[in-house]
Amino acid sequence: MRSRSLAGLALAGVGLLAACTDPTAAPSGRPQLLVSSLAVSVPERQLIICKAGNAAGVFTFDWSITGDGSPIGTVSGTVTGLATGACAVAYTVSEDNGNRYSATVTERTPPTGWALTGITGEYDMSLANPPTFPNPDVPNRTVTGVVLTNDLGVKITFTNAFTPPPPPGPSCTLTQGFWKNHQELWDAAGEKVVWTGQSFFNSGKTYAEMYTINAAGGNSYSKLAHQYIAAKLNLNGGSDPTINGAISQAEALFAGHPAGSFTIKNGTWNSVATALDDYNNGKTGPGHCGS
Numbered sequence: 001m002r003s004r005s006l007a008g009l010a011l012a013g014v015g016l017l018a019a020c021t022d023p024t025a026a027p028s029g030r031p032q033l034l035v036s037s038l039a040v041s042v043p044e045r046q047l048i049i050c051k052a053g054n055a056a057g058v059f060t061f062d063w064s065i066t067g068d069g070s071p072i073g074t075v076s077g078t079v080t081g082l083a084t085g086a087c088a089v090a091y092t093v094s095e096d097n098g099n100r101y102s103a104t105v106t107e108r109t110p111p112t113g114w115a116l117t118g119i120t121g122e123y124d125m126s127l128a129n130p131p132t133f134p135n136p137d138v139p140n141r142t143v144t145g146v147v148l149t150n151d152l153g154v155k156i157t158f159t160n161a162f163t164p165p166p167p168p169g170p171s172c173t174l175t176q177g178f179w180k181n182h183q184e185l186w187d188a189a190g191e192k193v194v195w196t197g198q199s200f201f202n203s204g205k206t207y208a209e210m211y212t213i214n215a216a217g218g219n220s221y222s223k224l225a226h227q228y229i230a231a232k233l234n235l236n237g238g239s240d241p242t243i244n245g246a247i248s249q250a251e252a253l254f255a256g257h258p259a260g261s262f263t264i265k266n267g268t269w270n271s272v273a274t275a276l277d278d279y280n281n282g283k284t285g286p287g288h289c290g291s
Helices: 036-040 176-181 183-190 220-235 244-255 267-280
Strands: 015-017 046-053 058-067 074-083 087-092 100-107 114-122 142-149 154-162
Touching: 046 058, 046 074, 046 100, 058 087, 058 154, 074 087, 100 154, 114 142, 142 154, 176 183, 176 220, 220 244, 220 267, 244 267
Parallel strands: 046 154
Antiparallel strands: 015 087, 046 087, 058 074, 058 100, 100 142, 114 154
16 A cells, blocks of 8 residues: 655646736636636646735735645645735645645735635535535634645635725814815815715705804804814825814714704813814824914
C-alpha cells in the first residue's frame, strides 16, 4: 500500500485568473473566471482561492496542505495580489493514489476599511457525495480542514465588504452671518447636506426661509437653526468630532419639535446654539477662516 504523504504532490504555481476584461465595470459579488470550465464547476485536484467584495481591492492569502495520514507531509505558500472578483489556482495535486489532504487558507489582515464577511467553499456538485465544507473562522479570516484529493478540487471564496471613511471636516469655518448673505455658495459648498430649497425638518419652511426668521426676542428655534445650518455648510458633508455631538443634539431637537412650528424659548436649545456658534466663529474646531 502506498503511504499517505505529499511526496507525490506537484506544485503547479499560483495562476491568477482575471475576473473581467472591462476595467471600469463594478466588481461582481461572485468571482467570474476566464476559463469556462472553471466557471461552472470546481476542477479536479486544484485548490482555488477567490476574492469577492463590494469594491475594488487587492488581498493576500496564506495556504497549506497536509497529508491525511502517516507519515504526514506539508506544503504551503502565499497568494499575493488577488483582486476583488478574481481567482487564483494556489496548488494542484498530482498524486494518483486517492489519498485525502487537508487544506487551510487564511486571509491576511485586509487593507484599511475592509472587513471579511464570509468564507464559502464549492465542490463539484455533480458528485454523489461531495464533502461538507467546514465551518470557517471568519473573525480570524481562516478556514481549516478543507478536503482535497487527486480527483476532488475545491474553490474557496473570501467575501469582504469595504466601508469608505467619512469625508474630512473643514479646514476652517465661516459664521452664520456669512452663509446667510452668501446663499449663492450653498449648492457649491454644501449640496451634500444643505441647499436653499430643502425643507428644514418639519418646520414647514425651507433652509433659506429659516434665515428670514429673526432670532431676536429669544426665539431659540431660529437661533439654533441659523447656527446649525452654518455648521452643516462648514462641514460640507464631512465630520468633525469637535462638533458632531452638538450637531446630533440639534437634529434631535428639530425632529422632535411639533410640525409647522418654529418658535420656542428653551435653555437647552440655546446652549446647543452657543456650542455651534463657538464652532462657526472659530472658538472651537479648526478655527475661523478669517483668523
